[in-house]
Amino acid sequence: GRMGIPYRDRGVSVIALIVDGDTDVLGAMTGKLGGVPGVRVLSALT
Incomplete structure (x- = not known):
């Protein structure tokens, strides 16, 4: 979902x-998204 x-x-x-x-x-x-200029990525795993 988004x-x-x-x-x-x-x-x-x-x-x-x-x-x-x-x-x-x-x-x-997460690494690919974080490589996009102007994008900051945070992730949580459960």
């Missing part, structure tokens, strides 16, 4: 992703 939330006070948009995968796949995806 959810986008504008954070107008800070001039940014927050996108939340819920994915199902192993740690290697999620780590690779």
Whole structure:
């Protein structure tokens, strides 16, 4: 699933992703997203 939330006070948009995968796949995806200019990525695994 995906959810986008504008954070107008800070001039940014927050996108939340819920994915199902192993740690290697999620780590690779996080790394690729973090390589996009202007993008900051935080991830949590449970």
